[in-house]
Amino acid sequence: MGTRYVYIPLLILLILIPAGRYYVSWSKSGSGAGLYSHEWQPEAIQGYWHPKAFYTSVKSIVGEYTGEECVSCHEAVTPGIVSDWRQSGHSQPANNQGKVYCSSCHGNDHQNLHLPTPEICGGCHTNQHDQFLDERRFGFPSHALAMERAIDAKHFVDKPKSEVTACLQCHSVASKCDSCHTRHRFSAAEARRPEACITCHSGPPHPDDATYFASAHGQRYLKDGDNWDWSKPLSKGNYEVPTCAYCHMSDGKHQVADKPIWKFGIKQVNPLSSGNEIKRQQWIALCSDCHEADWSADRLREMDAERKQAWAKLYEAEAILKSLRSDSLLHPAAGERPPYPNDWLDSLFPREHIGFLEGQASAFYNVSPIERDYFEMWYFDNLGAYKGAAHGASSFVEKGHAGMEQALSKIKAEAKTLRMLGESEQRKTGKRSAPGEHWLKGEYTEFNKEHN
Ligand code: HEC
Ligand code: HEC
Ligand code: HEC
Ligand code: HEC
Numbered sequence: 001m002g003t004r005y006v007y008i009p010l011l012i013l014l015i016l017i018p019a020g021r022y023y024v025s026w027s028k029s030g031s032g033a034g035l036y037s038h039e040w041q042p043e044a045i046q047g048y049w050h051p052k053a054f055y056t057s058v059k060s061i062v063g064e065y066t067g068e069e070c071v072s073c074h075e076a077v078t079p080g081i082v083s084d085w086r087q088s089g090h091s092q093p094a095n096n097q098g099k100v101y102c103s104s105c106h107g108n109d110h111q112n113l114h115l116p117t118p119e120i121c122g123g124c125h126t127n128q129h130d131q132f133l134d135e136r137r138f139g140f141p142s143h144a145l146a147m148e149r150a151i152d153a154k155h156f157v158d159k160p161k162s163e164v165t166a167c168l169q170c171h172s173v174a175s176k177c178d179s180c181h182t183r184h185r186f187s188a189a190e191a192r193r194p195e196a197c198i199t200c201h202s203g204p205p206h207p208d209d210a211t212y213f214a215s216a217h218g219q220r221y222l223k224d225g226d227n228w229d230w231s232k233p234l235s236k237g238n239y240e241v242p243t244c245a246y247c248h249m250s251d252g253k254h255q256v257a258d259k260p261i262w263k264f265g266i267k268q269v270n271p272l273s274s275g276n277e278i279k280r281q282q283w284i285a286l287c288s289d290c291h292e293a294d295w296s297a298d299r300l301r302e303m304d305a306e307r308k309q310a311w312a313k314l315y316e317a318e319a320i321l322k323s324l325r326s327d328s329l330l331h332p333a334a335g336e337r338p339p340y341p342n343d344w345l346d347s348l349f350p351r352e353h354i355g356f357l358e359g360q361a362s363a364f365y366n367v368s369p370i371e372r373d374y375f376e377m378w379y380f381d382n383l384g385a386y387k388g389a390a391h392g393a394s395s396f397v398e399k400g401h402a403g404m405e406q407a408l409s410k411i412k413a414e415a416k417t418l419r420m421l422g423e424s425e426q427r428k429t430g431k432r433s434a435p436g437e438h439w440l441k442g443e444y445t446e447f448n449k450e451h452n
């Protein structure tokens, strides 16, 4: 009799595991890429941002060419590219190494060109490529995982195409190596400067540029940086103040996820866990290239204290939203907004969406004003304050916290109004009205379905 309790779950597992695997591999087999590949079509430009998945060679030029032949024809076709290449280490390698021609990266056959993925660079630059791949073990966020992070995001497939095409431009940091040392100069000196990072690390959810330039480090860089010798590696003694790469890729290590504790600032972490203690010691060692160790440890403790304060405010706002939800005063409630494509679990068992990740995916649109206020508090004010604390830009800490206070009082006032309206409705009609089809049938919703 008792064996039934063993073999029935076992049987269910035996069915579920292969079914799950089959489902995941099916979901990646569509014309797009990632978990929702059946829901979207790539644009031509995305072949450049994610070449392994989408690039197909031009067919207009026929023939196989030597490196010198590529250069001489392209001298006329794309003179800028050839001139950049001529200035690069690839055209003028040290120590009698052979030149690295166009064909070394793109192939010889013009009807079968490829755009170089990290593996192709890794064929010659093993160290950097290995370090880059090894970064995966730190999980999200990280450069090595950036592409899947974007294409597996639910809002990536659900928003109108034109709003999400460019996600892959920034998240291509995972799928090609020319993000920081741009083609075709491929200059290490360029990558050492902060400008190399801010094409992507800017804007309200990640104001790394603004917070760095407002810091003591950034100010010194702005004043004197043009006079420094950028051919020197990013190690102790070579620079008076650090740049982005000095701190996040110290000693030229091709990893950015090995030190950060707070993970983008979008969720609360325990900064004192044993794993984070290791990261903290690495930060302190780095600051100690120039500052005193104890002083540096204090700066990191101040960042933790700022985070604690921020999360107290965010949790207070979350609690207000959750209590409105449990009293059925917050619409759209679960099941009242359209599920994301492929989200069959959510269609069958609609779940509430408040807070980390749920908040991230749902709160961009199809939400009520009070939820949007919470989203902005969390995604803009909070993240601005975090980056201010991380980068030593106190004005951003102040501004971020003032913004969170303001948002919190607005949320409280809105909650009060919703409760008042709810109660008076209850008194008058004995029930509360539901929003009906309002959120399910919106124009924006239909539009999305047709335009991906
Ligand atoms: C006879 C002239 C000629 C030669 C030789 C030549 N190319 Fe091109 N290449 C072109 C032209 C023209 C285009 C633009 C084709 C188009 O847009 O349809 C082009 C385009 C390209 C592109 C861009 C492809 C894309 O999809 O954006 C790459 C990369 C490229 N060539 C690399 C090479 C390499 C590598 C060699 C040597 C193996 C080479 N070319 C030799 C004329 C040439
Ligand atoms: C060290 C490797 C490397 C070498 C050498 C190289 N390229 Fe490229 N090339 C790249 C990378 C990386 C890209 C960007 C690919 C992408 O967007 O996915 C690129 C893109 C291109 C493109 C298309 C995008 C654009 O900017 O128009 C052309 C055309 C091109 N290369 C031509 C050349 C020519 C001509 C040469 C030789 C003078 C050359 N490449 C040498 C790595 C290289
Ligand atoms: C065929 C081998 C080969 C391939 C493929 C290759 N490189 Fe290089 N790379 C070299 C050589 C050789 C040098 C020059 C080294 C020197 O001067 O000591 C170099 C130098 C560099 C430098 C340093 C330049 C400087 O300013 O010091 C960077 C950055 C670089 N490569 C990036 C890349 C990237 C990114 C790719 C792929 C898009 C790539 N390389 C593909 C061989 C290669
Ligand atoms: C301007 C460049 C840029 C664009 C455009 C961009 N991102 Fe990002 N994204 C970033 C950066 C930089 C981070 C990491 C910020 C940090 O760690 O502070 C990030 C983080 C993320 C994260 C969270 C990472 C994590 O592990 O928690 C997700 C998810 C994401 N992006 C998805 C998207 C989607 C979907 C789009 C398009 C709607 C998009 N991104 C557009 C630069 C960009």
Ligand code: HEC
Pocket (backbone or CB within 6 Å): 138, 140, 141, 142, 143, 145, 146, 149, 150, 169, 170, 171, 172, 173, 179, 180, 191, 196, 197, 198, 199, 200, 201, 244, 245, 248, 249, 256, 257, 258, 260, 263, 264
């Ligand atoms: C082409 C766009 C691009 C460029 C250029 C770029 N990054 Fe990023 N970076 C991203 C994206 C996208 C993410 C978020 C990845 C994810 O969602 O997992 C990210 C994440 C990060 C993170 C977060 C890692 C963590 O563990 O939290 C750090 C730190 C970082 N980048 C530093 C840098 C530095 C320093 C530079 C310049 C030397 C730079 N990045 C250049 C796109 C870029």
Ligand code: HEC
Pocket (backbone or CB within 6 Å): 118, 121, 122, 125, 128, 129, 132, 143, 173, 176, 177, 178, 179, 180, 181, 188, 189, 191, 192, 232, 233, 234, 245, 249, 251, 252, 253, 254
């Ligand atoms: C987030 C920015 C960023 C990305 C992405 C990136 N690099 Fe770099 N790269 C740098 C920086 C910064 C340096 C200078 C390091 C130093 O000062 O030692 C550099 C230097 C290099 C060098 C020269 C090393 C030397 O000692 O001269 C090579 C080669 C290189 N990178 C290859 C790659 C390859 C291959 C990839 C893709 C797997 C890649 N890079 C992606 C930022 C980046």
Ligand code: HEC
Pocket (backbone or CB within 6 Å): 141, 194, 197, 198, 201, 206, 208, 209, 212, 213, 217, 242, 243, 244, 245, 247, 248, 259, 260, 261, 262, 263, 264, 265, 283, 390, 391
């Ligand atoms: C003085 C060293 C230093 C400099 C310079 C610096 N950062 Fe940071 N950065 C930090 C520290 C410390 C943190 C907090 C990380 C943590 O939570 O442990 C951080 C956090 C980040 C994060 C979020 C990482 C995460 O997951 O929490 C990103 C992204 C980032 N910096 C990018 C940049 C960019 C881009 C620049 C240049 C414009 C830059 N940083 C300049 C030290 C520096």
Ligand code: HEC
Pocket (backbone or CB within 6 Å): 216, 217, 239, 240, 241, 242, 247, 283, 286, 287, 288, 289, 290, 291, 296, 299, 300, 392
């Ligand atoms: C390459 C040298 C260097 C490194 C590495 C460095 N700093 Fe600095 N830092 C400076 C210099 C120079 C100044 C400006 C002079 C001063 O205030 O000491 C400065 C100023 C500061 C200031 C402003 C001080 C004030 O009194 O207003 C803070 C905060 C700071 N650094 C924090 C850090 C932290 C935290 C780290 C490590 C994550 C770090 N620094 C890494 C060189 C460095």
